[in-house]
Amino acid sequence: MTILVTGATGTVGSHLIRHLLREGHRVRALTRDPATADLPEGVEVVAGDLTEVLTLTPVFDGVTAAHLINFSKDYKPLRNGQQIVDLALRAGVRKVTILGGWEEGTLEPAARSSTLEWTHLKPIEFMGNTLADWGERLRAEGVIREPYGDRKGASVHESDIGAVAATALTEDGHAGKAYTITGPEVLTPRDKIRILGEATGRDLRFEEFTPDQTRKQWVEEGRPPEMLLFKVFGDNPEIGYRERVEFLLRVYGSDNNLGSTVTDVVEKVTGRPARTFAQWAAEHADDFRA
Missing domain, CATH: 3.40.50.720 (NAD(P)-binding Rossmann-like Domain)
Structure with missing residues (x-):
């Protein structure tokens, strides 16, 4: 077929x-x-x-x-x-x-x-978003300055999403199912920076900004995380940077139980454990080196 x-x-x-x-x-x-x-x-x-x-x-x-x-x-x-x-x-x-x-x-x-x-x-969240959102800043400065460094998420390797899709398309038993797909662990931005540092051999740092410091950097100085804001809002010219930043601050600062709850979908559907962020970081280490 x-x-x-x-x-x-x-x-x-x-x-x-x-x-x-x-x-x-x-x-x-x-x-x-x-x-x-x-x-x-x-x-x-x-x-x-x-x-x-x-x-x-x-x-x-x-x-x-x-x-x-x-x-x-x-x-x-x-x-x-x-x-x-x-x-x-x-x-x-x-x-x-x-x-x-x-x-x-x-x-x-x-x-x-x-x-x-x-x-x-x-x-819930792609591991690849880390490269889109942080890659340029880590290559250039080796530091990420963002608010809410202890916010939690269970991002998933894109290959695991593809594996779930491949199984659903080629095997029976998945019709009518809505699969919430996550990785195998809950991590914070601080955790991800530590793991990326280990994978790249670089001294990478996370510096926590207050919401006001974030507004200053992302709005007043015009240095927003472009890809993240685009993925959320698209190219709608009616939504300015300030509105986008305020939305992200609300998201970052809220308790996201859905985004921080690990599911076993990858293992149940594909028969093997979901890939870890450390595995993803090792695969993409060169993308975070200066």
Whole structure:
């Protein structure tokens, strides 16, 4: 069978493709620009955009299972979920996994009300966010200055999300399930800095800022964590930096029981323990070196 992977060049999609190829499955990868897509040999690469249904008509031909993402390139929820589901059903797609973003869009309810065997993947926090949010600052200065250094999270390795998706797409027993996916441990920013220091051999530091110091650095001095703010709010020009920063301060300062509760989804679904942050840090150590 052919399995379609959307978001194929993203962190989860790229891992999912490798899992599927190792298991001997035929993979079709959807990307907006096939010419620039760096994908493994043996993958059928096709052009298309989830936000433009007319580009997807040939993409689902011959596909029996599909990995879908519920957001567009600006991280906003898709508005055309029902059209995508209708197209998939007409093409004969039977199973789908749906990778959720910050909020539910139109894709999830459309799938739930259809005859598709759907599985909703809800990772709490990607380990890769550490590189997007901290990489440049750690390479340049070796120090992260943020508020609430003891806030807790159970981030998950992107490869484990891909492994859960691969299992749900190729094995029975996962239809109608919504999986909250975490890593195997709860860590704070201080913990992550210590682990990254051990992985890189560098003297990395975490300096805790007060909320007012954070406002000064991120707003007045114009040095916000760009990728984090973009992922939360997209490119909406109506939401200024100050509003975004205030939102993040509220999130950082609140007790997030969901985000700091470890689940056993990875092990239950894939049959092996979830990867640790130390493993992820060792894999990406060079990305944090000056």
